[in-house]
Amino acid sequence: xxxxxxxxxxxxxxxxxxxxxxxxxxxxxxxxxxxxxxxxxxxxxxxxxxxxxxxxxxxxxxxxxxxxxxx
Numbered sequence: 001x002x003x004x005x006x007x008x009x010x011x012x013x014x015x016x017x018x019x020x021x022x023x024x025x026x027x028x029x030x031x032x033x034x035x036x037x038x039x040x041x042x043x044x045x046x047x048x049x050x051x052x053x054x055x056x057x058x059x060x061x062x063x064x065x066x067x068x069x070x071x
Contacts (some may be wrong), residue, residue, distance in 0.1 A: 001064055003062040008037060010056060011036055011054070023057065025046050025049060027046075034039045036059055
């Protein structure tokens, strides 16, 4: 099982500037970039904060990809 991040897409669709996410999550630009690309995972408290900012549920931030499933 793998996780596919929807965070980058959701941030883009929100129309909010990266600065808002960097300040709210207390992360640097390169950290936010890695989160948006799915290269790193935010901590659980940051996931809940991110979901609140994006007005979505935490489970909408990622899709579960099962073994053998095409991404």
